[in-house]
Amino acid sequence: MDLLIQIASVAFGFGVLERIPGLRYQAAAFFRRWFATDALHLATSVSMSAATLAWVAFGSAALAALGVPRLAAAGAPWLACAAIALVLLDLGHYAVHWSLHRFGALWELHKVHHSSPALDWLATFRSHLAEQALRHFATPLLVIAAGPPLGAVALALTVHAVFSLVIHSNLALPLRWLEPVLVTPRLHRVHHAPDTSERNLGVVFTLWDRLRGSLIRQDPPASALLGVPGEVGSYPQSWPRQQLEPLRRWRWRAR
DSSP states (O other), rough: OOOHHHHHHHHHHHHHHOOOOBBBBSSOOOOOTTHHHHHHHHHHHHHHHHHHHHHHHHHHHHHHHHHHGGGGGTTTOOOHEEEEEEEEHHHHHHHHHHHHHHHHHHHHHHHHHHSSSSOOOOGGGGGOOOHHHHHHHTTHHHHHHHHHOHHHHHHHHHHHHHHHEEEEEEEEOGGGGTTTOOHHHHHHHHHHHHHGGGOOOOSSSSHHHHHTTTTOOOOTTOOOEEEEEEEOOTSSOOOHHHHHHHHHHHHHHOO
């Protein structure tokens, strides 16, 4: 029940902010087209997210049983552990995100996320079930290796989730001054433009894209169409078809 209340609160908060002319990037209805599709993606994503902390706890305990040093036992300040967990979590996410763009079979999964014709808070959750499982398993591996306290990990997971919502939101916030360090909605909107989908892969920190030389700080044209490169307007938009489409294409490639 608490989780449902949190989701409802987030929906209400972003729903209000994205309706305010001075804050929104583009005018859009709250119940916009394909709302039901993304609501289903939200439901599956929340279900898997609930298991992430349990996976971290299990993995960290297994390493501790093997005698691997744990950050939780090192006496480091709790907030410092949370900051370390956030950096490692974001780096892990970046590595997974890069892989989703780099390898053809994974890219077929990730196309589901890029198929959103517009960005808002709900579009954050659009992703294939197999991609969701991959992200929740692989993204925290560096955190598991370091072994910070579970409370610090929980805070890092929450901050990372909030950042993901913010950068996908339909908001035009004056945050360029943060971009030397942090990702903003403007930077992530560039990532969803077909011509620049290989740029700006980060969620929280811009450091990883800076190191790769893949960060660009620009505004996509307001009229730019978002979507899968080469398939804008043609990629399936219903939830069942989005789950089946990568499988169909894998089978076609195998032939």
